[in-house]
Amino acid sequence: MRITLVRNDPQDPATTRRYDYELPDVGLSSISSALQLLSRTKDSTIGYYLSCRRGMCACCVVRANGAICTACVTPVVDGMVIEPIRQDIQVCDTVVDLSMAKDHQFAFEDEAP
Amino acid sequence: MAGSIPRVDVVVIGSGAAGLVAAQEAAAHGCSVLVLSKGQIGRSGATATITGDISVDGATIHDLGLSRKSGDSQDRFYEDTLKGGGYLNDRRLAQAMVSNVGSEVSSLMAAGLKVVGIGHAPGHRFPRGVLVSGMQMLQLLSKKASAAGVKYRDEFYVTDILRENGCAVGVSGYDMRSGVRRTIAAGAVIIAAGGGGMVHPFRTVPEELVGDGYALALQAGAALIDMEMIQFLPCCLVNPPLWRGIQFPWIIGPQSGTRAWLLNKYGERFMARYDAERMEMSTRDIVSRACVREVQEGRGGPGGGVFMSWAHLPQDILDFLPQWYGKPLLRGNWHWEGFDFKDLVARIKQGYAVEVAPAAHFMMGGVHIDERCETALHGLFACGEVAGGVHGANRLSGNACTQFLVQGRVAGRAAAEVAKAEPVVGPQTLRDLAAPEPKKSGSNADAYVLLEKAQSIANAGLNVVRSSDDLNAARDAIRSVVEEAQNSCANLVFDSSYNRRVIDTLEARSAAMTVEAMVLSAIERQESRGAHYRDDFPEPDDRYLRHGIITMQRGVLNYSTMAING
Numbered sequence: 111m112r113i114t115l116v117r118n119d120p121q122d123p124a125t126t127r128r129y130d131y132e133l134p135d136v137g138l139s140s141i142s143s144a145l146q147l148l149s150r151t152k153d154s155t156i157g158y159y160l161s162c163r164r165g166m167c168a169c170c171v172v173r174a175n176g177a178i179c180t181a182c183v184t185p186v187v188d189g190m191v192i193e194p195i196r197q198d199i200q201v202c203d204t205v206v207d208l209s210m211a212k213d214h215q216f217a218f219e220d221e222a223p
Numbered sequence: 224m225a226g227s228i229p230r231v232d233v234v235v236i237g238s239g240a241a242g243l244v245a246a247q248e249a250a251a252h253g254c255s256v257l258v259l260s261k262g263q264i265g266r267s268g269a270t271a272t273i274t275g276d277i278s279v280d281g282a283t284i285h286d287l288g289l290s291r292k293s294g295d296s297q298d299r300f301y302e303d304t305l306k307g308g309g310y311l312n313d314r315r316l317a318q319a320m321v322s323n324v325g326s327e328v329s330s331l332m333a334a335g336l337k338v339v340g341i342g343h344a345p346g347h348r349f350p351r352g353v354l355v356s357g358m359q360m361l362q363l364l365s366k367k368a369s370a371a372g373v374k375y376r377d378e379f380y381v382t383d384i385l386r387e388n389g390c391a392v393g394v395s396g397y398d399m400r401s402g403v404r405r406t407i408a409a410g411a412v413i414i415a416a417g418g419g420g421m422v423h424p425f426r427t428v429p430e431e432l433v434g435d436g437y438a439l440a441l442q443a444g445a446a447l448i449d450m451e452m453i454q455f456l457p458c459c460l461v462n463p464p465l466w467r468g469i470q471f472p473w474i475i476g477p478q479s480g481t482r483a484w485l486l487n488k489y490g491e492r493f494m495a496r497y498d499a500e501r502m503e504m505s506t507r508d509i510v511s512r513a514c515v516r517e518v519q520e521g522r523g524g525p526g527g528g529v530f531m532s533w534a535h536l537p538q539d540i541l542d543f544l545p546q547w548y549g550k551p552l553l554r555g556n557w558h559w560e561g562f563d564f565k566d567l568v569a570r571i572k573q574g575y576a577v578e579v580a581p582a583a584h585f586m587m588g589g590v591h592i593d594e595r596c597e598t599a600l601h602g603l604f605a606c607g608e609v610a611g612g613v614h615g616a617n618r619l620s621g622n623a624c625t626q627f628l629v630q631g632r633v634a635g636r637a638a639a640e641v642a643k644a645e646p647v648v649g650p651q652t653l654r655d656l657a658a659p660e661p662k663k664s665g666s667n668a669d670a671y672v673l674l675e676k677a678q679s680i681a682n683a684g685l686n687v688v689r690s691s692d693d694l695n696a697a698r699d700a701i702r703s704v705v706e707e708a709q710n711s712c713a714n715l716v717f718d719s720s721y722n723r724r725v726i727d728t729l730e731a732r733s734a735a736m737t738v739e740a741m742v743l744s745a746i747e748r749q750e751s752r753g754a755h756y757r758d759d760f761p762e763p764d765d766r767y768l769r770h771g772i773i774t775m776q777r778g779v780l781n782y783s784t785m786a787i788n789g
Binding site for chain 2 (some may be wrong): 178
């Protein structure tokens with residue numbers, strides 16, 4: 111199975127690039143499991159978020175073939191293109207900031223406000 | 224180390240319900256509070272996975288206007304909790320839990336929590352399950368905490384609790400978003416990091432529950448209690464990987480009362496050998512043990528489970544289930560939680576069996592706390608699933624929510640008192656607290672391989688059915704995994720943001736240390752009680768009706784026992 115991941119270029123984080131990855135066939139499996147496998151076996155800088163694995167917390171949300179879905183309960187299919195849902199709240203690759211405490215963040219002294 | 228070290232009154236590790244209640248309570252007592260979450264606030268942790276119940280005694284449920292009088296009382300709730308726990312419960316914690324949950328539910332309802340019904344779960348003599356949504360609870364609790372002035376850092380992995388003169392004085396950790404290692408000084412620290420179900424390869428729990436809280440507590444000099452007590456949920460899906468560990472067959476089977484059959488590979492209805500009277504409607508622990516025994520004795524399916532079948536029933540009988548099971552929990556189109564099980568149910572109705580196995584679900588053991596939720600280290604508190612003792616050897620349905628609401632409040636208040644009473648640590652001392660910069664050499668041990676090793680050791684030694692041979696083998700095997708994981712952590716390079724290699728390495732250490740504590744506890748409890756079942760000691764033995772306590776000195780775990788309080 112081959113999937114395409116739209117990621118930020120590590121050398122130039124402002125630009126995005128399409129990366130193709132080959133995945134082994136493990137049976138009906140989620141997009142989250144695919145991202146986890148890639149991070150573990152190909153490149154640990156691939157950012158993905160995974161928590162509940164049952165479509166409840168919604169943190170793993172991605173855009174897959176153009177449609178927004180919760181990655182942990184959506185099957186990964188051959189040829190799938192996976193992107194972050196939005197650039198403006200992106201943390202790293204497909205990880206986006208869905209925190210319910212965005213407006214109450216603690217700031218360290220050396221961080222720009 | 225970037226910038227000077229900030230100081231807050233109270234640091235809370237974890238942002239599930241326990242952590243948020245504790246944070247809000249400490250802030251309400253005038254403390255500056257920082258919540259550090261490995262995930263994202265209001266979403267991560269096991270609270271989010273709850274479509275279930277908060278246990279409250281029937282008299283209080285009536286007082287809350289949720290049902291008619293039932294003849295229930297706090298005393299009866301307390302008795303059931305102890306009976307369910309095999310009388311291994313810490314009495315003070317259990318009493319506090321049943322007495323104080325009513326006001327927590329009342330304040331959540333005043334904040335807008337929707338109660339969808341009152342459930343009656345096994346082990347409770349009366350209906351006590353206030354049915355709610357975990358996600359809604361998280362939303363309300365994070366709002367309340369924010370309104371009280373709590374501050375947060377999302378995706379911050381706490382790696383160490385700092386101690387000085389026998390007191391907890393702060394934390395250090397990896398800020399995943401910036402990639403920077405940070406130290407924060409605090410008057411008190413609360414561990415609310417959740418359980419450790421992820422140490423099992425087959426589990427129902429969220430990914431982040433690798434046992435971080437246990438590892439942090441051990442390293443800080445606190446003790447763990449009854450770590451062998453792991454609750455398994457029977458009849459979870461084995462395959463495909465997309466559905467692995469999901470308890471849907473159990474929900475539409477014995478949990479809801481439909482007479483599904485459990486079959487081994489010969490098609491034999493094996494429950495007749497384990498509980499001929501109740502068969503598949505037996506208790507969770509007996510069903511779990513029967514399923515594992517069939518697999519151990521070579522009568523299991525290809526995926527390491529057994530088969531659940533509805534083929535003996537009329538094809539349309541399952542169609543009526545969503546009507547009476549409770550609409551918000553099971554929808555008519557067979558959408559359950561985030562999954563679409565329409566096709567699976569269609570297959571079941573055609574007569575196909577599904578392969579199922581018990582999955583690790585909850586940790587009754589955990590960080591040893593007193594009635595103020597304080598650990599052996601002054602100024603270090605624990606609450607919620609990470610804290611052990613209140614459930615004894617087994618937890619009743621709904622008591623997890625009761626625990627985190629009550630203990631969150633207690634821990635928050637006690638931490639505030641300590642933080643306010645202690646003298647402020649001077650700036651010179653603060654600088655000394657900064658953890659040494661990690662060495663700049665890479666480790667070759669692959670983090671996820673270590674995690675998988677720990678999981679496979681837990682699977683072999685700490686499963687539903689245990690034996691001294693399996694446990695001794697697990698003890699021998701886990702030591703090198705702990706050492707490898709600790710070496711990997713010592714050599715970690717925090718050189719980039721959001722590096723999953725760093726996260727996986729830290730998680731492997733937590734999981735390995737958790738498994739080692741569990742194995743040691745399980746070896747020493749030479750009886751069967753609650754969730755702990757020993758093949759070689761199949762009966763309860765009251766000589767072992769004591770708490771098992773684990774501490775760590777110079778990296779070596781020690782086991783001792785302690786009389787049950789009360």
